[in-house]
Amino acid sequence: xITYRDVGVRYASRDRAALQGVSFEATRGRITAVVGPNGSGxxxxxxxxxxxxxxxxGRIEIDGTHIASLARREIAxxxxxxTQREDVVFPLKVREYVQLGRYPRLGLWRSVSAADVxxxxxxLDLTGADAFLDRALSQxxxxxxxRVRLARALxxxxxxxxxxxxxxxxxxxxxMHLFELLGRLASEGHAVLxxxxxxxxxxxxxAHMVLLHHGRIEAAGTPDDVMQAGxxxxxxEWPLVITRDPxxxxxxxxxxxxxxxxxxxx
Amino acid sequence: MxxxxxxxxxxxxxxxxxxxxxxxxxxxxxxxxxxxxxxxxHPTTVAVVRTLRLPRVLLAALVGAGLAAAGAALQGATRxxxxxxxxxxxxxxxxxxxxxxxxxHLSRVIVPLAGFGGALAAVALTLIxxxxxxxxxxxxxxxxAGVVVGAFANAVIMVALANSAANEVRGALWWMMGSASDAxxxxxxxxxxxVAVGVGxxxxxxxxxxxxxxxxxxxxxxxxxxxxxxxAVYVCGALLAAGTVSxxxxxxxxxxxxxHLVRLAGARTHRTIIGAAALGGASLVxxxxxxxxxxxxxxxxxxGAVTALIGVPFFFALLRRLS
Numbered sequence: 001x002i003t004y005r006d007v008g009v010r011y012a013s014r015d016r017a018a019l020q021g022v023s024f025e026a027t028r029g030r031i032t033a034v035v036g037p038n039g040s041g042x043x044x045x046x047x048x049x050x051x052x053x054x055x056x057x058g059r060i061e062i063d064g065t066h067i068a069s070l071a072r073r074e075i076a077x078x079x080x081x082x083t084q085r086e087d088v089v090f091p092l093k094v095r096e097y098v099q100l101g102r103y104p105r106l107g108l109w110r111s112v113s114a115a116d117v118x119x120x121x122x123x124l125d126l127t128g129a130d131a132f133l134d135r136a137l138s139q140x141x142x143x144x145x146x147r148v149r150l151a152r153a154l155x156x157x158x159x160x161x162x163x164x165x166x167x168x169x170x171x172x173x174x175x176m177h178l179f180e181l182l183g184r185l186a187s188e189g190h191a192v193l194x195x196x197x198x199x200x201x202x203x204x205x206x207a208h209m210v211l212l213h214h215g216r217i218e219a220a221g222t223p224d225d226v227m228q229a230g231x232x233x234x235x236x237e238w239p240l241v242i243t244r245d246p247x248x249x250x251x252x253x254x255x256x257x258x259x260x261x262x263x264x265x266x
Numbered sequence: 267m268x269x270x271x272x273x274x275x276x277x278x279x280x281x282x283x284x285x286x287x288x289x290x291x292x293x294x295x296x297x298x299x300x301x302x303x304x305x306x307x308h309p310t311t312v313a314v315v316r317t318l319r320l321p322r323v324l325l326a327a328l329v330g331a332g333l334a335a336a337g338a339a340l341q342g343a344t345r346x347x348x349x350x351x352x353x354x355x356x357x358x359x360x361x362x363x364x365x366x367x368x369x370x371h372l373s374r375v376i377v378p379l380a381g382f383g384g385a386l387a388a389v390a391l392t393l394i395x396x397x398x399x400x401x402x403x404x405x406x407x408x409x410x411a412g413v414v415v416g417a418f419a420n421a422v423i424m425v426a427l428a429n430s431a432a433n434e435v436r437g438a439l440w441w442m443m444g445s446a447s448d449a450x451x452x453x454x455x456x457x458x459x460x461v462a463v464g465v466g467x468x469x470x471x472x473x474x475x476x477x478x479x480x481x482x483x484x485x486x487x488x489x490x491x492x493x494x495x496x497x498a499v500y501v502c503g504a505l506l507a508a509g510t511v512s513x514x515x516x517x518x519x520x521x522x523x524x525x526h527l528v529r530l531a532g533a534r535t536h537r538t539i540i541g542a543a544a545l546g547g548a549s550l551v552x553x554x555x556x557x558x559x560x561x562x563x564x565x566x567x568x569x570g571a572v573t574a575l576i577g578v579p580f581f582f583a584l585l586r587r588l589s
Binding site: 012047050051052071072073074075076077080081082083084085086087088089090091092093096100101103104106107108109156 | 341342345346347400470471472473474476477479480481482483484486487488489490491492529534535
């Protein structure tokens, strides 16, 4: 559904390309995860999809249509994004915030219809955010805030969701809650494109993984294909082993303690 | 905002305007005001109401509405609680235009027009400086550029004043302190055009401003062209600031303070905030002008000084509440 074809991005202030020759597809019905070290280009991938950065090469397509030929609001009504940063300077109430998810369809002039109300209600139900409808955004906990942001994204009504490190600052319970919800959305037919640092959780939930390093794809495929100790050690520059989790059977990364005098053999 | 609160805002505005027309060196009863408006009362009363007080009160109301609405929109679009129209450098530019026109002994009609030209030039300069700094639509860069342009404008004014005669300095200073005392029906007509267009456009942009307030990436994700939508808000803010500054000089704190008061009263989405701020700002400036006229007779206080005297303690209380 979301297809990156040979995407290259270069920021004016830097010598090295932020992304180079990146090609992969996030299809409906599965979680596609993009992983990689800090600065590997993961967030640039999301910003390129939002039209916030200029593509030097390649193209991004939504169901085969080049995004450059789609209006911004058209893109937003098909692909919703939960970006890494979002400001809450002037706190709305939860219901008003989730309602903003209808902006791509309402624009400046159209008045709220029954379909808009229904979409908002469905999004609130799915995420459980209806429990705190009348609370101000500033009064939410980290976990609640991420659920509300996801509800806003679902209210946009498309069948693709892009999330940039949505579980940062969340405890284990809230993190699992969010991953389970994403898994459920994928199984119901959404295309979920997830940028995350949580390799082990991603390996359990995602059907397809893309490992970025210095703006290029270092490895891609199933979690078993990508979770290879040799590749990950080189990319993350840290000694580690890959085991198979005894409880769930997924490939699991275990970082090792640093050895003195730079001895990195395992 | 409930209907009752909207009704209350309108009621306060009507009472403020009524009070503004009634109170002054000659006190008028409400019946006198109505007679004056209809042109059936004593000729002096009619003259006081129609040519002295009403244009002045309406000018003050329009100044307040324009500045408060512009402040509300700019705070939202820049995600900055301290944003206000003057921060775009517009006040400095308007002052440069007006002071230079006065220094060159141009006619009284030209001075506000020169102020308006200066204000627009300052906004253009602010946007060019921001672009050159690589900020494009970035809110913080544009505010910083506005501060730089404002500082430059101040320097130009000081150079101009240093070479002026004493009476010109006094005139220029009076204008820079803000005053509605020169109000005329012509000015009211011109400013009402500015305010109708500027506030109307900002109300129309309200939903975009709600989205812009979430930050650039989040706004882009919701389908807003951040650079273009921000630019639209800045241009409207500049239009309102330029119009109000040309009409009444520099009236501070309204654009900063009123949006916060309106939010405290329960307005959260920007169509509501901008609309309510326009009504509240209008009432506040009418009352401030009333105080400026009547507090220390026979002297008249500068309007900008009164709004600052009211604004500073209010704003301090707000800061305590917000932090």
